[in-house]
Amino acid sequence: MxxxxxxxxxxHQVFTGVSRGHxxxxxxxxxxxxxxxxxxxxxxxxxxxxxxxxxAGARHRLVxxxxxxxxxxxxxxxxxxxxxxxxxGVDRSTVTRAIGEIRGLLAERGCAVPDRPGLxxxxxxxxxxxxxxxxxELRLDAxxxxxxxxxxxxxxxxAFVSGKKKQNTMKATIVADHQxxxxxxxxxxxxxxxxxxxxxxxxxxxxxxxxxxxxxxxDDGYLGLRRDHPGQAVTPPRKGNKISPPExxxxxxxxxxxxxxxxxxxxxxxxxxxxxxxxxxxxxxxETLPVTYRAVAGLVSDRNTTG
Numbered sequence: 001m002x003x004x005x006x007x008x009x010x011x012h013q014v015f016t017g018v019s020r021g022h023x024x025x026x027x028x029x030x031x032x033x034x035x036x037x038x039x040x041x042x043x044x045x046x047x048x049x050x051x052x053x054x055x056a057g058a059r060h061r062l063v064x065x066x067x068x069x070x071x072x073x074x075x076x077x078x079x080x081x082x083x084x085x086x087x088x089g090v091d092r093s094t095v096t097r098a099i100g101e102i103r104g105l106l107a108e109r110g111c112a113v114p115d116r117p118g119l120x121x122x123x124x125x126x127x128x129x130x131x132x133x134x135x136x137e138l139r140l141d142a143x144x145x146x147x148x149x150x151x152x153x154x155x156x157x158x159a160f161v162s163g164k165k166k167q168n169t170m171k172a173t174i175v176a177d178h179q180x181x182x183x184x185x186x187x188x189x190x191x192x193x194x195x196x197x198x199x200x201x202x203x204x205x206x207x208x209x210x211x212x213x214x215x216x217x218x219d220d221g222y223l224g225l226r227r228d229h230p231g232q233a234v235t236p237p238r239k240g241n242k243i244s245p246p247e248x249x250x251x252x253x254x255x256x257x258x259x260x261x262x263x264x265x266x267x268x269x270x271x272x273x274x275x276x277x278x279x280x281x282x283x284x285x286x287e288t289l290p291v292t293y294r295a296v297a298g299l300v301s302d303r304n305t306t307g
Contacts, residue, residue: 007065007066007069010069010073010087010088011023011065011069015069015072015073015076015077016069016072016073016076017072017075017076017275017276017299018072018299018302022302023068023069023072025302026068027064027065027068029109030064030068030102030105030106031064033105033108034064034067034101034102034105035064037101037105061089061090061094062088062090062094062095062098066088066098067098067099067101067102068102070084070087070088070095070098070099070102071098071099071102071103071106072299074099074278075103075276075278075292075295075296075299076276076277076278077277078277078278078283081095081096081099082095103288103291103292103295104291104295106294106295106298106299107290107291107292107294107295107298108122109298110122110126110298111182111183111184111185111297111298111301111304112298112301112302112303112304112305113130113183113304113305114177114179114181114304114305115305116305117305120298121183121184122184123184124175124184124186124202124203124204124207125203125206125207125210126184127175127183127184127207128207128208128210128211128214129211130183131211131214132211132213132214135213136177136178137177137178137215137216137217137262138175138176138177138183138214138215138216138217139175139176139177139178139216139217139262139263139265139266139269140173140174140175140176140199140204140216140217140218140222140266141173141174141195141218141219141263141266141267141270142171142172142173142174142195142198142199142221143171143172143174143270143273143274144162144164144165144169144170144171144172144191145169145170145171145172145279145280145281145282145289145293146165146167146168146169146281146282147160147168147169147170147191147282147286147289148168148282148283148286149168150168150286156190158192159190159191159192159193160190160191160192160286161191161192162191162192163192165191167191168191169190169191170188170189170190170191170282170286170289170290171188171189171190171191171193171195171198172185172186172188172293173185173186173189173195173198173199173202174266174269174270174273174297175216175266176265176266176268176269177265178262178265179265180265180266180268180269180272181269181301181303181304182269182272182273182297182300182301182304183301184297185293185294185297186198186202187202187290187294188289188290188293189201194221195221195222196221196222196223196224196225199222199225200225204216204225205225205228205229208228208229208232208233212232214232215231215232215234216232216233216234217234217259217262217263217266218233218234218235218263219235219236219263220235220236222235223235234259235259236255236256236259236260237252237255237256237259238252239252239253239256240252240253269300272300273293273296273297273300276296276299276300278292278296279292279293279296
């Protein structure tokens with residue numbers, strides 16, 4: 001029995017996670033790049049220029065708007081490809097191919113910047129340059145996503161075992177501003193890697209040296225960065241020991257509370273990401289998780305341009 005649903009219903013925010021206006025802007029922004037990708041693939045398959053005029057030949061069974069909507073539904077609700085194929089009236093392989101195309105385009109967009117609709121941040125250097133130019137204090141934190149356990153006998157199997165979660169995870173580093181708006185996320189690292197090491201591997205040390213006016217609020221997991229970059233990498237004061245006077249303990253506790261209150265916005269940004277079901281627990285190939293996370297982070301950050 002065939003299932004037919006109105007495309008208007010499938011494009012609703014309940015399914016896609018984005019508003020109608022946001023969806024329309026994504027269609028306008030990504031149509032050209034998607035057509036370029038399709039033409040490039042066809043040119044490679046032909047081995048030369050096209051012999052017929054543009055628009056001639058077979059039509060796509062799944063048009064671009066439907067491909068975008070199917071990808072958003074998959075990211076938001078982790079609906080299987082076979083189920084999406086049933087909803088859109090196409091084969092599962094068509095949906096798989098469409099999601100691979102659109103997800104990559106979404107990941108390449110980067111993160112939006114508040115009050116700058118035409119500007120997007122794609123690297124950590126972009127974020128530090130923006131923060132120094134605008135005088136913004138950054139917040140940085142890491143989050144872990146459970147992934148499937150690698151097969152026995154494969155090299156590096158232990159690298160994904162998180163000492164904190166006691167699970168196989170991959171770790172994402174996030175940068176947000178004082179209002180909890182996502183500005184950047186990295187390429188993801190195996191869960192066994194320390195938070196500070198993951199940040200160093202993304203080049204945060206070089207960014208600190210090139211942008212000396214930028215301050216980043218961190219938690220206790222980044223004490224090594226505070227040691228290497230004092231005054232820029234800001235972590236909460238250490239807790240007092242048992243022999244400290246009561247007034248010292250109280251002062252440090254208040255200072256830690258103030259630091260936590262300022263840094264909590266990055267936790268809010270992470271919570272926004274976890275509203276997309278695929279980032280709660282990843283059950284697909286680990287190799288595609290980084291591009292998925294960047295795609296979701298870019299979609300979440302689009303709210304920066306609308307306030």
